[in-house]
Amino acid sequence: MRSSRLRSRLPLGIALAVSLAACGGGNKSAGDSAAAAAPAGETILIGHYGSMTGSEATFGQSTDNGVRLAVKEINEAGGIRGKKIELKTYDDQGKSQEAGTAVTRLITSDKVVAVLGEVASSLSLAGGRVAQQYGVPMITPSSTNPQVTQIGDMVFRVCFLDPFQGWVEAKFARESLKAQKAAILYDQAQAYSKGLKDYFKKEFEAMGGTITTEQAYTGGDQDFSAQLTTIRQTNPDLIFVPGYYTDAGNVAIQVRKLGITVPMLGGDGWDSTQLEAIGKDAIEGSYYSNHYSFQENRPEVKNFVDKYKVDYGVIPDGLAALGYDAARLLFDAMKRAPALDGKTLAASIAATKGFAGVTGIITMDPNRDAQKSAVIVQVKGGLPVYVTTIVPKP
């Protein structure tokens, strides 16, 4: 009697055990070292946390690729003061809680000297607070919301800010697209989207344009018909969608489905091959602002694109370029720093001037932000094609 009960429970037990294993296994991705294994004490350990899975998975994956390329290069050149760099990467699944946990683990358990990450501003805010608390410098490659570096003197960024990006997009919309009326559809659950929406609105109106309507969605939503019907009724010249690429793709599908033919404009959150994969022909012809374009004519860009294609077989997107720049800037600061403890390293990063990155010349200003140019690209033939560069106001 007992054995037959056990036997009938067994498949159930196995199923539940596997589900627990899958749950646990899904939470952390294997951290591994990029360089050849070196004896302990002879390596400098740095950490990277990013969204390797989830709706913004390409952000984390691309950034990680860029960082790894930089680590490989510096180790091939002999490392820093004879020591090789080792990288540990954690997946935060695109969730703020996981981001905080990942950074805590990197700092307290793995004892990294510096942290790279994140891309999404909401996640950088979560991770940055932890880094500031423990006094470990963190460089975000791609978070553009101003609040991130306002956390404290341990948090840096190598990309431009959203106030600037909003101005760039407004300028392009008014001057190049000659748009008079714009409608906005933004993600109310993301700090990045809300911030960029506010900055764009301010600049667009300052340049003489009018915002016809502001509609919101929550990231992951599939149905935008209510918001888009309202937008269609206001007859805008363009639709501004400052969200992430998965939602942008879905929005584009429904925009075209409703018969709206005006172009869409977005920010660097659109930068992903999945944008075109999801949006397909609905996203064709729309524009977005970005940190760099693989088609730019600068030698740094060409070198980087070639090296990246050799290692990964695909064209690097802006996230990869910024990950690469962030890592190299960190290594440059490490070389200049007399010691690698938190405060000294942070001071060394803050003193970065005229660093030649793939995404432009990077100088740390007193707010630990970088002043850089932006590019505008257009989706044509499934690829982001370079349109123009917009430099900051002098």
Place this chain on the structure above:
Amino acid sequence: MDGVAVGSLYALIALGYTMVYGTLQFINFAHSDVFVLGAWISYTLAVGLGYAAAGTSPPAYAGLLILLAAMVFCGAAGFTIERLAYRPLRKAPRLNVLITAIGVSLFLQNVGQLKWFFGTQPQRMPSLIEDTVLARFGGVQVHLVDLIGAGTALALMLVLDWLIFRTRLGRAMRAVSHDTNVAALMGINVDAVISFTFVLGSSLAAAAGFLYAMKYPGLNQPAHATWVLLGLKAFVAAVIGGIGNIRGAMLGGVLIGFIELFGAAYLSPHLRDIYVFSILIIVLLVRPSGILGKAVAEKV
């Protein structure tokens, strides 16, 4: 039109909930995950058959083929789940089975996210039907995809209705839901009937998944919160229509679909989930057994 299309999808999923409750008196929490499975299987099949490449226009029967394949696959999945997870607990307290259902739900979600299954990234479902606007009146557009979706759902519901109310098997199902023990005494193979109930419910959920992928081609990854919310709304539809009542589930589904989309369009899109759940609260307060449900007197 959107309301009808989405409502009929809710109805298909709600039918699964209601049938299982009718026969077994428990809520199968894993049911919405079968819906997600159906949507993702449809995607995998469509890509596997080569319809994802740019410029291919799939033949007209491709959609039907994938729909049937998804239904068969999920029907088998439902059968397996019932056999492995629920049947051994048939005599156990209700709470045990409910917890098991939650476990199965988590299992499906997390296994679905594994690399060699569906992965953790959103994907785009290839379009199997050339979507065109068929009619336009007063700002409302009637899309071909919506019409096909609602039409397919309606056809499936009619087939189910015929099955339940006009065949011997349907009579057996109704008998089992009335009183399991007496049905067994009457010579009905209760195990087979219950298995069939699960298969039926799961294949309907798969159909709903396929139709959903047709309508909203940007599929979110299997453990995303939006899927959970959809399943929950379908459950609400089953409850307000009268849990255990087939026609109630269909009615509830369409009602919820309408309320959600009308509310989103005319009141505020931010509160779309609130409309659905408020209706649930109102119905439970005013008519707890659901719109078409029968009030069951407690026998002392």
